[in-house]
Amino acid sequence: MSLYKRKGSSIWWYELKDASGKRVQNSTGTEIKEHAQELHDRLKVQFWEQKRLGVKARRTWHEAVIRYLSEKSQKKTLETDRSHLRWLDSYLGSRHLDEINRDLIADITKARQQSYEIARKKGPPRKIDPKSSTVNRTLEIIRAILRLARDDWEWITVCPNIPMKKEPTKRVSWITREQAETLLSHLAPHQQSMMRFSLETGLRRRNVTHLEWGQIDLERRLAWIHPDQAKAEKAIGVPLSKEAVLILRQQWGQHAVWVFPYNGKPITQTATKTWRAALKAAGLPEGFRWHDLRHTWASWHAQDGTPLHVLQELGGWASAEMVQRYAHLSTQHLAHFVDRRVGLKLVGGTDVFPTVQLLAIKKG
Known part of the structure; x- marks a missing residue:
């Protein structure tokens, strides 16, 4: 039978075969038989269109999340992705992918910016005011x-x-x-x-x-x-300074x-x-973080004249x-250009105050 009720339940269930011939059983979510029959007939037409006309099956957000997590199982930041996906579940949940539109994205963006609290074992709850970067990381997961679903899995045609x-x-x-x-x-x-070693090598915290x-x-x-172990997933050779070697020798014997x-x-x-x-x-x-020790190491290198391409490799x-974020700290290569000007010039090219006159004025 196509429609039935389970023992002790007032909700109608349907039983159909999908486009692949697999038996599908699910709840209609209603006690009204006419509504259940309407849902049954609509699904039956969809399965027929998929089988006979090649119409794509409508996929849900849950299905997409499961496949995403499976394909990205080796991703280093997967736990962070899971955190964002858990938050998104109440908004996207069992929605079909073709139902996710600009209006829904706007609602999610607005909701993600709202303040919330995290309970602590001791003391008052911690209040969180999400930054734009946090909102963007959530939106990036949806976009990815x-x-x-559009380009690789061919589940949808537009997003x-x-x-x-x-x-x-x-x-x-x-x-x-x-x-x-x-x-x-x-x-x-x-x-x-650890801090001294970080300042000598510039290695990331976990490294x-x-x-x-x-x-x-x-x-x-x-x-x-x-x-x-590397963020860029490429092996990194780390030359050790004399100070770094000394730190390591002091650590020798503490653990195998x-x-x-x-x-x-x-x-x-x-x-x-x-x-x-x-x-x-x-x-x-x-707000100074442990990771800022890496920024400090790079800043010191730039100030000491280490070329940026060398700093990138290190x-x-x-x-x-x-590496360009440290470029403003390294200006030695510009210094000799600064002294090439001999004084202020008019539009016509005549010196207003030649350098010799300026020096005389200062001495006077």
């Missing part, structure tokens, strides 16, 4: 899945344009050598070692906290990051595997209460664009 929120251009956050020494003096010994002795050759003064262990295990969290207390004691902004950046 819809484009896969809506998804405008991104404008993100403010951030200044590179770095500290001076004096500030770094002050911060170090307020950290625990195990944090001091330091999970560094293994098998990745280090002290004789050749070299460390390396495997492709699966991990270079910077804490209680026998690699550190998983650096934004700790101790870190925040050290920032406050050192007079540094509370830092393992995939593109030169990522």
Whole structure:
């Protein structure tokens, strides 16, 4: 029978064969038989059109998410994607992909900007005011899945344009050598070692906290990051300075595997209460992150005259664009151009105050 009720239920269910001949059973969600029959007949026509006329089956957001997570199972930021997808579930849920339009995207964008609270084990809940970057990461997930559904899976023929929120251009956050020494003096010994090594190598947080002795050759003064550990998924060779080698020798013997262990295990969290207390004691902004030590390392290199293409290779950046944020700190190659002018000139080209006269005026 095509329509039926389950024992003890007042809801009508349907049973049909889809375009592939597979039996499909599902609830109609209604107690009214006429409405259930209408849904049944509509689905029957859709299955017939798919089989006989080649009409594509309508796919849901849930189906797309399942396939996306399966295909992206090796993605490093997959857990972050899952977090965004969980938030989106209440808005997209079982909707069909062809129902996702600009109006719905606008509603999602507006909702994502709303403040919310996160409960804490102790103390009052933490209030979160989502930034434009957070909103954009959520929208990017929607865009990525819809484009896969259109271009790769051929589930839909069109997808809506998804405008991104404008993100403010951030200044590179770095500290001076004096500030770094002050911060170090307020950290625990195990944090001091990691921070000093980070400032010597510019390695990302996890590449330091999970560094293994098998990745280090002290004789050749070299460390390396495997492709699966690197953000750009390319192996990185890390030349070690004398200071970096000294730090590693001091760590030798603390653990058979991990270079910077804490209680026998690699550190998983650096934004700790101790870190925040050290920032406050050192007079540094509370928003200064461990990752900003990498920015500090790069900034110092740029100030010391390291060419940007060399800095790119040292830092393992995939593109030169990522290194340009430090270009304003490196102006040595421009210095000799500054002194080429001999004085102020009129439109006609005559010197107004030649350099010799300016010097005489200053002395007078």
